[in-house]
Amino acid sequence: MSIPALMPVYPRCDVRPVRGEGCYLYGERGEEYLDFAAGIAVNALGHGHPALTKAIAEQAATLMHVSNLYGSPQGERFAQRLVDASFADTVFFTNSGTEAVECAIKTARRFHHVEGNPQRHTLITFNNAFHGRTMGAISATNQAKMRDGFEPLLPGFAYAPFNDLDAALALIDDSTAGFMVETVQGEGGVTAASTEFIQGLRRAADDHGLLLVLDEVQCGYGRTGRMFAYEHYGITPDIMSVAKGIGGGFPLGACLATERAAKGMVFGTHGSTYGGNPLAMAAGEAVLDVIQGDGFLDHVAQMGERLRAALEQMIPNHDDLFVPGIRGKGLMLGVQLKAPADARAFVAHLRDRHGLLTVSAGENVVRVLPPLVIEERHVEEFVQKMSDGARAYVPVADD
Numbered sequence: 246m247s248i249p250a251l252m253p254v255y256p257r258c259d260v261r262p263v264r265g266e267g268c269y270l271y272g273e274r275g276e277e278y279l280d281f282a283a284g285i286a287v288n289a290l291g292h293g294h295p296a297l298t299k300a301i302a303e304q305a306a307t308l309m310h311v312s313n314l315y316g317s318p319q320g321e322r323f324a325q326r327l328v329d330a331s332f333a334d335t336v337f338f339t340n341s342g343t344e345a346v347e348c349a350i351k352t353a354r355r356f357h358h359v360e361g362n363p364q365r366h367t368l369i370t371f372n373n374a375f376h377g378r379t380m381g382a383i384s385a386t387n388q389a390k391m392r393d394g395f396e397p398l399l400p401g402f403a404y405a406p407f408n409d410l411d412a413a414l415a416l417i418d419d420s421t422a423g424f425m426v427e428t429v430q431g432e433g434g435v436t437a438a439s440t441e442f443i444q445g446l447r448r449a450a451d452d453h454g455l456l457l458v459l460d461e462v463q464c465g466y467g468r469t470g471r472m473f474a475y476e477h478y479g480i481t482p483d484i485m486s487v488a489k490g491i492g493g494g495f496p497l498g499a500c501l502a503t504e505r506a507a508k509g510m511v512f513g514t515h516g517s518t519y520g521g522n523p524l525a526m527a528a529g530e531a532v533l534d535v536i537q538g539d540g541f542l543d544h545v546a547q548m549g550e551r552l553r554a555a556l557e558q559m560i561p562n563h564d565d566l567f568v569p570g571i572r573g574k575g576l577m578l579g580v581q582l583k584a585p586a587d588a589r590a591f592v593a594h595l596r597d598r599h600g601l602l603t604v605s606a607g608e609n610v611v612r613v614l615p616p617l618v619i620e621e622r623h624v625e626e627f628v629q630k631m632s633d634g635a636r637a638y639v640p641v642a643d644d
């Protein structure tokens with residue numbers, strides 16, 4: 246047998262974490278890493294946050310899972326809190342981001358179906374998008390590396406360049422259901438949507454009776470210094486997918502929608518065995534308690550400014566390596582590398598030689614996604630390690 250027991254779909258590296266504490270991860274031999282990847286924007290409260298681990302332990306001992314056939318006081322309470330904290334009127338709980346996206350796609354299609362326009366089934370999505378790995382989610386992106394060999398894909402998607410409003414508007418026809426877009430693209434290269442773009446999509450949706458679906462699986466839930474990234478844009482969506490940070494490491498996602506957009510999602514149209522079980526709800530509430538705590542989002546915004554300023558100061562010292570200008574918002578930041586330097590090789594160099602975890606993204610970008618609970622000293626340690634890493638990095642030898 247030559248295939249590993251763990252299906253080899255990830256190019257796993259030699260970091261093999263066995264323990265985490267705050268903003269640090271520890272490997273099998275006790276090696277310490279400063280974790281500015283945070284499980285790809287998942288560990289919003291860092292590792293081993295006492296309120297989160299306590300809530301999970303207590304709920305596990307009380308009631309872990311019951312079927313969605315029964316009433317859910319836990320789900321009702323958490324859903325109401327998300328409704329109160331957002332544009333939404335109703336919430337469907339999932340176990341992952343891609344399932345939240347899947348629910349968003351289904352909600353959009355059902356809306357037009359019950360409105361008497363079943364021909365309106367096409368979502369306009371965008372180049373470089375990442376929406377997850379289900380058949381629906383890979384069909385919603387035109388990135389070949391995620392789609393190749395999985396055809397036939399789900400019909401009903403059209404693709405426009407990101408941040409190109411005119412191109413998106415030009416795709417609208419009788420089959421259009423709406424737009425689906427990441428407010429800040431993550432995997433694609435940490436690219437924030439422009440205000441004109443998002444506001445233009447909102448206006449077009451209103452003018453043509455379409456739905457605006459935001460995918461905030463990565464950029465939502467406090468990551469940008471606001472509860473949701475759309476708050477930076479002065480608009481609200483009709484439907485939104487959320488996951489990653491929402492569970493702080495517990496598998497949890499949510500599809501949020503207005504009453505109008507969710508009008509097709511009636512008894513029997515959708516479901517999930519695990520979705521919204523009591524254990525997930527306890528984890529979600531514990532994370533939300535912290536994020537809604539006094540001054541928490543201001544802290545995220547402030548740390549985001551510090552980190553951005555520190556990176557901006559560092560870049561000119563390594564102008565052969567870094568492209569000027571920091572990408573992203575809040576604590577979802579990106580630094581683009583100049584060829585021949587390669588983001589994946591540089592991330593490996595930081596990891597293996599400097600004990601610093603970051604993530605690569607599209608467009609040769611190094612993604613910086615620390616836990617939202619970082620303090621000034623973590624920013625300082627990060628910049629020190631990043632500068633040391635940049636100084637010691639020789640593109641060709643490492644690649």
Ligand SMILES: *Cc1c(COP(=O)(O)O)cnc(C)c1O
Nearest residue numbers: 341342343375376377431462463
């Ligand atoms: C990570 C991500 C997803 C998929 O989430 P999974 O939990 O891996 O299914 C979807 N959309 C965006 C924007 C993401 O960053």
